[in-house]
Amino acid sequence: MSDIKALDKEYVANTYARFPLELTHGKGSLIYDENEKEYIDLGSGIAVTAFGIADDLWQKAVARQAGTLQHTSNLYYTAPCVELAKMLCEKTGMKKVFFSNSGAEANECAIKTARKYAAGKKGSEYYNIITLKNSFHGRTVTTLAATGQDVFHKDFLPLTEGFLYADVNDSENIKKMVAENKVAAIMIECVQGEGGVAALDAEFVKTIAEICEKEDIILICDEVQCGNGRCGALYCYMNYGITPDIVSTAKGLAGGLPLGATLFGEKTKAVLGASDHGSTFGGNPVCCAGALSILSRIDEELLASVKAKSEYIFNELQNASGVKSVSGMGLMIGIETEKNASDVVKECMENGVLVLKAKTKVRLLPALNIPDELLKKAVEVLKKACEV
Ligand SMILES: *Cc1c(COP(=O)(O)O)cnc(C)c1O
Numbered sequence: 001m002s003d004i005k006a007l008d009k010e011y012v013a014n015t016y017a018r019f020p021l022e023l024t025h026g027k028g029s030l031i032y033d034e035n036e037k038e039y040i041d042l043g044s045g046i047a048v049t050a051f052g053i054a055d056d057l058w059q060k061a062v063a064r065q066a067g068t069l070q071h072t073s074n075l076y077y078t079a080p081c082v083e084l085a086k087m088l089c090e091k092t093g094m095k096k097v098f099f100s101n102s103g104a105e106a107n108e109c110a111i112k113t114a115r116k117y118a119a120g121k122k123g124s125e126y127y128n129i130i131t132l133k134n135s136f137h138g139r140t141v142t143t144l145a146a147t148g149q150d151v152f153h154k155d156f157l158p159l160t161e162g163f164l165y166a167d168v169n170d171s172e173n174i175k176k177m178v179a180e181n182k183v184a185a186i187m188i189e190c191v192q193g194e195g196g197v198a199a200l201d202a203e204f205v206k207t208i209a210e211i212c213e214k215e216d217i218i219l220i221c222d223e224v225q226c227g228n229g230r231c232g233a234l235y236c237y238m239n240y241g242i243t244p245d246i247v248s249t250a251k252g253l254a255g256g257l258p259l260g261a262t263l264f265g266e267k268t269k270a271v272l273g274a275s276d277h278g279s280t281f282g283g284n285p286v287c288c289a290g291a292l293s294i295l296s297r298i299d300e301e302l303l304a305s306v307k308a309k310s311e312y313i314f315n316e317l318q319n320a321s322g323v324k325s326v327s328g329m330g331l332m333i334g335i336e337t338e339k340n341a342s343d344v345v346k347e348c349m350e351n352g353v354l355v356l357k358a359k360t361k362v363r364l365l366p367a368l369n370i371p372d373e374l375l376k377k378a379v380e381v382l383k384k385a386c387e388v
Contacts (some may be wrong), residue, residue, distance in 0.1 A: 013060065027052070072285070094265050104260075108140060116272065117184070135190055142160040191328060197361055209243070227252070230368070246263065
C-alpha cells in the first residue's frame, strides 16, 4: 500500500534497525499499522507515551497551547515553563530546573554543572565523573563517554575525557576509584535500562550516596528512562531513600513531546549562572503544557496502580515456560527468555503485541495507565511467544 518503508530506506539516514511496521494512529495502549492491524503497545515509544497514544487530557493541553503560543525562545518569560519547574520542585524537593529537549541534553547539563561545582570547590583538576559499567547516558560525544559500554564508543574516538567506569553493585570498587581519582560526580541509573533492565542493589546505591555526601561529590541520578512514575515512584531514586544533588530526566516527562529536564538540589541550584548554559527550544511552551498534564496526574493512586500492574506481570512471567528470569522495577521490566529475544519480539508482533528488547532481554515499558484487560491479553500473547 504505502511506499513509506522504501522511501525511508532511500532518504532517512540509516541509523535505525526499524521493525517492519509503519504505525499510523492509536488511542491509549492500542496502536495501528498501515493495514489497520491492531497492536497492544507494551513499549510506549521507549517509555515516552506515559499515558498512551493521544490521551485526551494531554491532547487538549498540547492543542490549546499550540493554538495560543508555541515558542518564544528563552529571551522571554512563559507560564508553562515556570509552572512546570515549580511543580517538579514541589513534587521532589529539588530547588531549580533547567529545561532542554532530550535525555542526552539533560545529562550534558548535569555533567557541566557537576564539573563547575567541583572546580569551584576543589579545583579544576577535579573533573572526573564515575559512571557504571553497562550504563547508558546518551549519544552526544560527552554522554557517549559517560556511557559505560564500549560497543557505543568504538567508531567515535576520542570522546570527552574524564569518565571512569565502576563495576555495578561493587561498593569496594567504587570506594577505591574515589580514593584514587579526583572525582567531581558519580552518575547512576537506579534501574539500568539499555544495559539490560537491571535494578541496582539498595546497599550499593546507599553506599554511593554516603560517599558523595562525605566527600562532597555530586550525585547525579539519570532518571531519563526510570523516572516519571515508571518504577512505581515519581522518580526511581525515591524507591532507594536517597537524595541526589542533580536529577536528569526526559522520555516520559512530556508524554510524547521532546523535553529534557535537569533538576538541581540545594548544593547545585546556584552553580550555573547567566550564559553558562542554554537551549533554543528548551522549556518550549507546548512541550511544557504536555508535561504539566502528565506530571499533575502522577499521584499516589497512579503509582499504586503501576505497582499492582508490575506485580501482575512479575507473577505471570516469573515461572512461565521459556522464561529464565524477570528483572526491573515497576513497569520497566526485562525478561530473559530461553528463545532468542528477537524471535519473541517478532512472534509477539505477529500476534498483535509490541514489545522491545534490551541487550538479550525482552523489554516491557507499557503506558503507566494501560487498562488491566489489555495488559492481561498482551501478557497471554507474550507468555505464548516465550513458550518452548
Ligand atoms: C534514553 C536514555 C538517554 C538518552 O535520551 P535521549 O532523549 O535519547 O537523548 C539517557 N539516559 C538514559 C538512562 C536513557 O534511557
